[in-house]
Amino acid sequence: MPTNLASGTEYDTVGQKRWVWPAFAIPGVVWLSLLFLVPFYAIFAVAMGRIDPILNRPVPEWNPIYWDPTVFAEVIEDLFGGQLSSIALRTIGYVFVASALCVLIGYPVAYFVSRKAGRWRWLWLMLILAPFWINYLMRMMSWVNLLSPDGQVNQILGIFGMETFPDWLSGKHYVVILGLVYGYIPFFILPLFAALDRIDDATLEASRDLGANNAQTFWRVTWPLSRNGVLGGLVIIMLPMFGDYYTPNLLSGSPRTRMLGNTIDQFINQTTSQGSVGAALTIVLMVFVAGLMVYYLRTINRATEEARR
Amino acid sequence: MRNQWRRPRGLILVTMLYVLWSLIPVAIAVRFSFNAGRSRSTWQGFSTQWYVGDPADAASVLYDPSLRFALNQSLKLALLTMLVATPIGVALAIGLARWRGRGSRPSNFLMLFPLVTPELVMGVALFLVFDNLYDFVSFGTVAQFLGHVTFSISFVVIIVRGRLFAIGRDYEEAAMDLGASPTEAMRRVLLPLLTPALLASFAIVFALSIDDFVISQFLVGGADSVTIPVRLYSGARLAPPPSLNALATVLMVITIGAIAIAGLGFKYLGRRLGSGGDSALETVGRFEI
Numbered sequence: 270m271p272t273n274l275a276s277g278t279e280y281d282t283v284g285q286k287r288w289v290w291p292a293f294a295i296p297g298v299v300w301l302s303l304l305f306l307v308p309f310y311a312i313f314a315v316a317m318g319r320i321d322p323i324l325n326r327p328v329p330e331w332n333p334i335y336w337d338p339t340v341f342a343e344v345i346e347d348l349f350g351g352q353l354s355s356i357a358l359r360t361i362g363y364v365f366v367a368s369a370l371c372v373l374i375g376y377p378v379a380y381f382v383s384r385k386a387g388r389w390r391w392l393w394l395m396l397i398l399a400p401f402w403i404n405y406l407m408r409m410m411s412w413v414n415l416l417s418p419d420g421q422v423n424q425i426l427g428i429f430g431m432e433t434f435p436d437w438l439s440g441k442h443y444v445v446i447l448g449l450v451y452g453y454i455p456f457f458i459l460p461l462f463a464a465l466d467r468i469d470d471a472t473l474e475a476s477r478d479l480g481a482n483n484a485q486t487f488w489r490v491t492w493p494l495s496r497n498g499v500l501g502g503l504v505i506i507m508l509p510m511f512g513d514y515y516t517p518n519l520l521s522g523s524p525r526t527r528m529l530g531n532t533i534d535q536f537i538n539q540t541t542s543q544g545s546v547g548a549a550l551t552i553v554l555m556v557f558v559a560g561l562m563v564y565y566l567r568t569i570n571r572a573t574e575e576a577r578r
Numbered sequence: 579m580r581n582q583w584r585r586p587r588g589l590i591l592v593t594m595l596y597v598l599w600s601l602i603p604v605a606i607a608v609r610f611s612f613n614a615g616r617s618r619s620t621w622q623g624f625s626t627q628w629y630v631g632d633p634a635d636a637a638s639v640l641y642d643p644s645l646r647f648a649l650n651q652s653l654k655l656a657l658l659t660m661l662v663a664t665p666i667g668v669a670l671a672i673g674l675a676r677w678r679g680r681g682s683r684p685s686n687f688l689m690l691f692p693l694v695t696p697e698l699v700m701g702v703a704l705f706l707v708f709d710n711l712y713d714f715v716s717f718g719t720v721a722q723f724l725g726h727v728t729f730s731i732s733f734v735v736i737i738v739r740g741r742l743f744a745i746g747r748d749y750e751e752a753a754m755d756l757g758a759s760p761t762e763a764m765r766r767v768l769l770p771l772l773t774p775a776l777l778a779s780f781a782i783v784f785a786l787s788i789d790d791f792v793i794s795q796f797l798v799g800g801a802d803s804v805t806i807p808v809r810l811y812s813g814a815r816l817a818p819p820p821s822l823n824a825l826a827t828v829l830m831v832i833t834i835g836a837i838a839i840a841g842l843g844f845k846y847l848g849r850r851l852g853s854g855g856d857s858a859l860e861t862v863g864r865f866e867i
Contacts, residue, residue, distance in 0.1 A: 410826060
């Protein structure tokens with residue numbers, strides 16, 4: 270920092286006094302401290318607090334010295350061997366199958382629109398962006414409508430002479446998984462599209478000039494160059510999928526398709542006296558997604574550090 | 579060796595099927611919002627009764643109180659959030675981009691954290707803090723507004739910061755070489771150059787807020803603070819009339835309208851003010867979840 274020797278006040282390169290920039294940041298930092306950091310801590314305070322025996326509601330313990338891990342220990346015990354273990358395994362299973370399907374369907378789509386769409390590229394781009402502007406709940410509601418007993422899916426099956434239909438909307442694993450894929454795949458395609466779009470045509474031409482055929486060029490040049498886009502897209506869809514409760518609720522509503530998010534929703538939104546169990550489950554959820562969060566955090570941070578230079 | 583320039587038929591087919599699969603269900607839902615009958619699966623003729631129908635039936639978006647309240651609540655929250663989160667976010671972006679002292683790194687992390695936290699976790703956190711610590715904040719509009727601003731700020735910072743780095747400091751330094759004070763340089767050079775990012779931020783925050791479900795649902799206070807997405811969620815499985823489709827369609831039109839206005843403005847301003855116009859679509863698209 271250059272210093273104005275005459276006055277002793279320090280200035281930065283655009284001549285602002287040094288306290289100016291932190292002052293700009295203060296409202297946002299205070300807001301996020303009070304309404305993000307403190308609430309985040311409240312999850313731990315409630316999970317490790319006690320239950321008021323008279324009012325039968327959780328009392329948060331703000332001082333970590335007095336934390337009482339009873340409720341949390343019960344939840345952990347349930348997670349290894351209790352009912353919760355099957356819910357946790359199901360959540361992981363749903364998320365992995367749905368993510369794999371997103372890659373299988375999303376990669377060719379992103380690849381085509383970014384590299385092969387030709388003069389109609391803008392139109393294709395608009396079409397794959399369209400789901401972004403349509404509310405998630407509206408998109409799920411549309412499927413509830415299609416799959417209801419007198420819905421269009423059964424009407425079409427009826428045309429082909431099918432008489433009896435499964436009850437699509439109660440406890441079908443594949444319906445929930447397809448719902449997750451349908452809901453989140455646009456968010457996978459977009460970052461991948463951006464990554465594929467950045468690949469310089471010259472690298473692909475060089476690969477062909479050196480004798481590689483189309484398949485070799487794809488596997489040895491395009492795919493490695495798009496791997497970060499695939500990873501980024503996966504993180505972006507897996508984070509909200511792990512915390513999803515509305516998709517299984519709308520497309521099934523049965524205990525057979527319950528995910529971790531459903532139990533949290535149940536303990537927080539429907540029964541206040543169980544708030545500490547809900548908070549403990551939220552901590553479990555965070556442990557599940559911690560790796561994804563750190564990866565995502567590092568990616569965004571690196572991107573901004575590069576832009577800064 | 580096969581011709582590398584041949585038309586990729588398989589890819590076209592997959593993409594076409596994907597686009598049809600992703601849009602047809604919604605198109606059907608929109609179509610049945612104009613159904614003349616009460617069915618959402620049998621077409622009985624065109625009508626706008628589920629949008630503006632008779633006040634006596636109270637069955638249209640305009641006259642069914644629960645639907646109209648939801649529309650009001652969503653619009654109110656989105657406008658309030660937009661007006662508060664954008665200035666805070668712009669200031670934070672400028673501050674974080676230029677502040678190099680102690681405290682700048684933790685502040686930067688604090689700003690990034692909401693972006694990577696699952697909404698469910700944020701919803702639980704806000705619910706618990708309003709329930710147990712900030713009990714002077716009542717559930718409903720105020721809590722929802724505070725929650726929406728909280729998750730919106732970081733998006734504004736990311737959008738504005740990209741533009742700040744693209745602009746650099748040269749213009750401001752030139753203004754000061756020509757005699758402007760630092761404050762004048764900021765007001766008359768930096769802020770006008772930031773206009774496209776500002777516009778994009780307004781639109782993104784509006785869209786994020788009006789489309790939000792999880793935070794709105796966790797912080798709902800009663801029937802009067804139900805938003806459109808919360809109303810869609812609670813009504814979808816109860817064999818609703820097509821007025822619910824009409825409500826969803828209204829939400830879709832509002833969101834697309836906001837994004838279109840911002841996209842056009844961004845493109846126009848971007849061209850007038852230099853770099854950044856081409857990536858309008860991507861910038862506007864990337865952050866909408």
